[in-house]
Amino acid sequence: MTYEEFKDRLNDRIFGEDLNYEILLTVLKNPKRYIGLFRITNAKTKLIQNITQSCEIKFGDFIEEILTKYINEMGYELLDKNIGFDEERNRLNADQVFKNNGVIYLIEQKIRDDHDSTKKRGQYSNLIKKIKTLKLKFPNYQIRACMWFSDDSLKKNKKFYQEQISNNTDDKVDIFIFYGKELFEIFFKRVDIYDEFILHLRKNKEERSGNILSVPDFDTSKEIKNALLKIKKTYPKLIKNLLSNKDEFIELRKEFFPTGKNLKDL
Known part of the structure; x- marks a missing residue:
């Protein structure tokens, strides 16, 4: 397996194009995970924790996918x-x-x-x-x-x-x-297969060594605006909840959408 194929599979599995959609969907489905007095961290910090946990789970899925590919190639x-x-x-x-x-x-x-x-x-x-x-x-x-x-x-x-x-x-x-x-x-x-696998993992880790996990600004970023519009089509009730007067969503808006820019025209 070439390194480029390995890298593409990893990126598709863990950092797919719908990551922002998945992040936002998680927040809207589980608002109480991110708000409340009995949390020492703020909502954005909690969100980053959830994203890193999700990436670890997806990395395990990726390793399974890669092993299946190698087994087939053998x-x-x-x-x-x-x-x-x-x-x-x-x-x-x-x-x-x-x-x-x-x-x-x-x-x-x-x-x-x-x-x-x-x-x-x-x-x-x-x-x-x-x-x-x-x-x-x-x-x-x-x-x-x-x-x-x-x-x-x-x-x-x-x-x-x-x-x-x-x-x-x-x-x-x-x-x-x-x-x-x-x-x-x-x-x-076939130790040669394992050696190739480790070589690809090491190279990819080195390439990502300077990366710092970041989350688009929920309040103003185009990425989150697009994700909101997509959720409006697929889960309209979640958008209705987000804009409602329910206590948890009022607090959620204060945390993630303080100016309300991305909530306009929803």
């Missing part, structure tokens, strides 16, 4: 990520599921292993549910499943996961836990 047959339902009829979606030479591969991926005890147990339980579903769906296949943490600098729960894996007695199922390069060394035997 010649594996991609399978439908909607793998079925668990015993309680909850829909199950895999991060990565593909096959090759009589083996079904399942990868559940996270950025880093830093979760608390409740979440780590839930993640492993979720992996087992997906393995069981794949066994029913592909009874004649060997299954190789793993949890992959792309950032190998944190291994908070490694011992717990290894202990859980050691309880597996099914000779048609192999379960692993991988950090960073290990996935490409053991599953794919």
Whole structure:
């Protein structure tokens, strides 16, 4: 994969052209997140916090998308990520599921292993549910499943996961836990792919090192005006609320639209 393709995919996923629309929509749907006496920060500071959290989540989605692309390029047959339902009829979606030479591969991926005890147990339980579903769906296949943490600098729960894996007695199922390069060394035997992936990540981070997250001025910027007009078409009730005499929206306007310039003609 070329660096330009990598960069374009990252920018589209995280900094898409509708980012301002998404930001504004979040504010209008959840005004009480940004106002009130029991917040030490002002509304704009809270908004930046939410945007950074959103970018982190989208970055995880991007890593999943890139791994799918690499798996396809390596010649594996991609399978439908909607793998079925668990015993309680909850829909199950895999991060990565593909096959090759009589083996079904399942990868559940996270950025880093830093979760608390409740979440780590839930993640492993979720992996087992997906393995069981794949066994029913592909009874004649060997299954190789793993949890992959792309950032190998944190291994908070490694011992717990290894202990859980050691309880597996099914000779048609192999379960692993991988950090960073290990996935490409053991599953794919293609360290060159991992090296390319890291090279692209590093280059992109260096290019963005001077960037400072900024939010267009809600009160006067053209970007927010366009987003407001778009929301007026798609969610007219939200604009009606914004212009209403409801207490939370009066306070929201004071915080984000002090002169009301972008609210004119709505």
